[in-house]
Amino acid sequence: MENLYLSQVPDGVEDLAVVMLKNLLVNFKVENISSGFLTYKTSGNWKEVSALDCVGTSYVLLRSFILLNNVRMKVLDWCMQHPGVIMSFLQMYFSQGQTFRVVVSCSSKEIGKYKEKIHLLEKILKGNGAKINTGHPDYEIRILEIENIGYVGVRISGKPGDIDDLQKNSIRKDVASYMIHMSNPSSNDVFLDPMGGAGIIPLLRSKMPYKEIYVADVKTNTLLKKIKKLKLSLRDFTIIESDIVKLPSVISQPVNKLVTDPPWGYIESMSDINRFYQEMFKSFDKLLVKDGILVLISPHIKLVKTCVSKSKKTFVIKDIIKIKVSGAETYIYKIKKGL
Numbered sequence: 001m002e003n004l005y006l007s008q009v010p011d012g013v014e015d016l017a018v019v020m021l022k023n024l025l026v027n028f029k030v031e032n033i034s035s036g037f038l039t040y041k042t043s044g045n046w047k048e049v050s051a052l053d054c055v056g057t058s059y060v061l062l063r064s065f066i067l068l069n070n071v072r073m074k075v076l077d078w079c080m081q082h083p084g085v086i087m088s089f090l091q092m093y094f095s096q097g098q099t100f101r102v103v104v105s106c107s108s109k110e111i112g113k114y115k116e117k118i119h120l121l122e123k124i125l126k127g128n129g130a131k132i133n134t135g136h137p138d139y140e141i142r143i144l145e146i147e148n149i150g151y152v153g154v155r156i157s158g159k160p161g162d163i164d165d166l167q168k169n170s171i172r173k174d175v176a177s178y179m180i181h182m183s184n185p186s187s188n189d190v191f192l193d194p195m196g197g198a199g200i201i202p203l204l205r206s207k208m209p210y211k212e213i214y215v216a217d218v219k220t221n222t223l224l225k226k227i228k229k230l231k232l233s234l235r236d237f238t239i240i241e242s243d244i245v246k247l248p249s250v251i252s253q254p255v256n257k258l259v260t261d262p263p264w265g266y267i268e269s270m271s272d273i274n275r276f277y278q279e280m281f282k283s284f285d286k287l288l289v290k291d292g293i294l295v296l297i298s299p300h301i302k303l304v305k306t307c308v309s310k311s312k313k314t315f316v317i318k319d320i321i322k323i324k325v326s327g328a329e330t331y332i333y334k335i336k337k338g339l
């Protein structure tokens with residue numbers, strides 16, 4: 001049976017998300033693409049969708065509505081008129097003891113106008129046998145509006161408690177997943193993240209076949225803490241505490257894939273960001289083999305382009321994707337070492 005889902009994806013990588021999901025989900029078919037969201041069908045289990053690393057919050061959908069105005073209100077009205085349809089949907093996906101509440105996704109300013117109908121709908125559903133817990137439900141029945149399309153479904157990932165230990169203190173795991181995908185992962189990869197931080201990039205990369213994974217950082221304590229918390233075996237990684245400048249003299253094995261997220265937050269306060277980038281690119285050059293791939297995320301597009309052009313064809317930019325991360329615009333670059 002095919003089920004309908006809605007998933008949040010970082011603004012700018014919707015097409016890449018489609019390519020990745022095609023490989024990950026059985027009978028994947030796109031229904032609609034809008035900025036930051038994908039609606040799709042798959043015959044896979046909803047638990048497979050809720051466990052995906054490459055998407056943000058996901059919903060299993062009961063249905064969608066094309067409406068011109070008052071979208072959320074009209075969807076709420078439809079739900080009140082069709083409690084039986086909602087109950088069959090809940091029974092199909094969730095076990096009997098599980099609890100729900102109704103949430104309308106909107107700005108905090110707007111929430112007041114839906115409150116009364118939300119309570120009424122919860123009362124109707126309770127009367128039809130649903131277990132309602134408005135404080136700490138297991139799941140939320142969500143009413144959403146995206147570009148005049150209304151949706152009703154149940155959120156299957158993305159609750160604050162769902163931000164797993166893998167993701168804590170790191171860039172978003174969907175963003176890290178796209179970066180890894182852009183490096184064309186292969187089982188022969190000698191993979192390196194030279195500024196690994198809390199390690200989301202190497203940890204996600206280790207879910208796929210590889211030859212070797214190196215992760216380095218000037219300070220490795222955050223990564224070591226996370227590995228301990230996740231009860232992972234250190235056998236899977238070679239962890240190196242080193243400045244990026246000195247790293248080429250520490251790693252003797254040639255690296256063919258380098259995926260990294262250089263410092264963002266405090267880079268503005270670095271006395272010489274240009275120099276930092278130049279030195280970083282010199283190290284990338286020493287570390288990477290010919291035809292090796294470098295995937296980098298950085299808001300400093302001019303600087304990256306300058307470093308690439310100064311490399312005199314050592315590096316060639318193959319792709320640049322503009323992406324929004326927590327509302328801030330940045331870029332993911334796929335760069336090939338040509339010489």
Ligand SMILES: C[S@@+](CC[C@H](N)C(=O)[O-])C[C@H]1O[C@@H](n2cnc3c(N)ncnc32)[C@H](O)[C@@H]1O
Nearest residue numbers: 170171195196197198199218243244261262263
């Ligand atoms: C944006 S964070 C990386 C976060 C990482 N992607 C994660 O999700 O946990 C940048 C990292 O670069 C490291 N770093 C800063 N300067 C460095 C240098 N000169 N050499 C190596 N690592 C450096 C910082 O310690 C920090 O962990």
